[in-house]
Amino acid sequence: MNKLVFLYNAHEKRISWLISDDSERLLKKGHSKDLSEVYEEGMEVKGFIFSPQFTSKRLEVPPTSKKQIMDSIPFLLEDHLIGSIEDYHFVSSSRNKEGEILVSLIPITTMEQEVNDLHNEEFFIHSLSPLETAFKGEPGQSFMVILKDLSILSLGSNGGYCAETTTILEFLETELIESNTSSLKVFQDKKTEHIDWKSYTKVKVDIEFFEDEVDFLKKVSPLLNDNLNLLQNSFAPKVMWSKYFHKWKYVLAGFLLVVTFYFLQITLEIYQNNSAALKLVDQSKSLYYSAFPNEPKNRDLKTQLRKKFRNNVLIKEPFLITVQNITEVITNNENVSLYSMVYDRNKNQIIVELQCAQFEDLENIKSIFLEKGYLINVGSSKRVGNSILSEIFLQKS
Incomplete structure (x- = not known):
């Protein structure tokens, strides 16, 4: 079964995608406005998304059930948010050995807009993960993606966020120290300006350049996982009844026709039996x-x-x-x-x-x-x- 992996730049409403087979061999790649242009029947669809509206945080939680942890998250996040927690959609990872979870936060209005932009009645998107939480690296390794004026910083289990490049660079050293980062892997657009990394951090920096977002997705796809799927609760994929209806409408029509004829036959038999019974009653009275x-x-x-x-x-x-x-x-x-x-x-x-x-x-x-x-x-x-x-x-x- 072929797999469709896409990267959605929610800031610029742009989709980059890769299609590979079961052996991870790349078959196709490109940009599209709509995933339905490249989707094929039976494909597994996984996506990654980034936007300045998205953020991820690390929280310490006690050893308890998943439900109790989820119930406690709103209170733990209260001091980190502007506005009410009810205005946010959030998902969390499982509690790790250190007693920590990773929580991804998105304003509900933003989430509704992004899901609506990606929604298609022809197929399911099996998972949609924030790019800043999707990187899997060695302990002490962090990642940074530089796309023109916008960048994504991923601090492993410490969360991450998307913001203007200048903002991330300004706080980079502090973020890396707090997350105990010993090495920083940077994916940088070739069209961006040169950065003097020594003026921003003392951490070892490994830079890899890419041509565009499709090339970036090709380079990082082996490093990505979907451990935080945003499509949960009210945003979980719905059963696409319209698709199944169009696919099976003739079978359903035939079935309904058979059932209709069956009940018509029963109704006719009941009517005939009632008529015969009434006739017999009349004949009995006459007799x-x-x-x-x-x-x-x-x-x-x-x-x-x-x-x-x-x-x-x-x-x-x-x-x-x-x-x-x-x-x-x-x-x-x-x-x-x-x-x-x-x-x-x-x-x-x-x-x-x-x-x-x-x-x-x-x-x-x-x-x-x-x-x-x-x-x-x-x-x-x-x-x-x-x-x-x-x-x-x-x-x-």
Whole structure:
């Protein structure tokens, strides 16, 4: 998997970048206004940023949990800030053996602006680290980067900052002494003026020149790590739903279509079952009142049926069970449907009209009723369109 490493000059809004493979072999390099111009699918994206608005400090903290350390940072920084800690975004390193942590501070408004400038919905920036905290060197070694009028001073575990070159040079000796620096590695733009280092520090200075920021990034990338990632908490990378939506929109559309058809089918089946149930209820009422025409129609049918069952005025088999058996046999036969059902009280039999596709279907129904112990006679039949309408007479034997 290829890696994209970039350096963002937040002061001048300029991006320098390198693309390398897994073996760290350089593939491409250059400047861009937007990372999307060079990003390729699947790349790991790591960035380093510098700005006079960024600063890093060393703090001594007691041996306690990470959460308690983070909770204590605002109080430890109170005397070092202009304004409220709530106006700053900060991240910290883990506590080292000396009981110290490194804290990087950025005004929230500045952080929002920089993240917004770098934000792209097509990919994640996996890490974004302050340049002044990213250098990894030997104990007692510090780093300085000189870019025209702007410079970055990295004091290892003692923090660092970005400021005008003249300001850093003015306080350089004091900073190096306080951080116990024994050697200073300087990366200097060839276009900057000559500096008489002996007039600023007694520390040994090793100078390496570079052509531009791309050349600088190429030279220092082996010395950089992302131990302080600014993209945390509210600035952590968000899931890029729009990207996944565009990538999978046809699959999602197909899935939603299948689900929609499935629920439509279920809804249709429920409607058909309800219609069939209502039709059966109407036919049951018609059958009951044709058998008992003098019964009041404004009373509950269930109550009247129970009364009839208790009085045992029907045929040997309970009337409702007979009706249930008839409807069950017809429902289980896909080629036959119920057209009408009437009870003839005088002859103590049920007259059923069936609609079927062919006479063989009628014979199947007849044999099933005979197996269930019913006396059955087939009445008249007539063809209606492509169907056959047949009449059968049922009586419990």
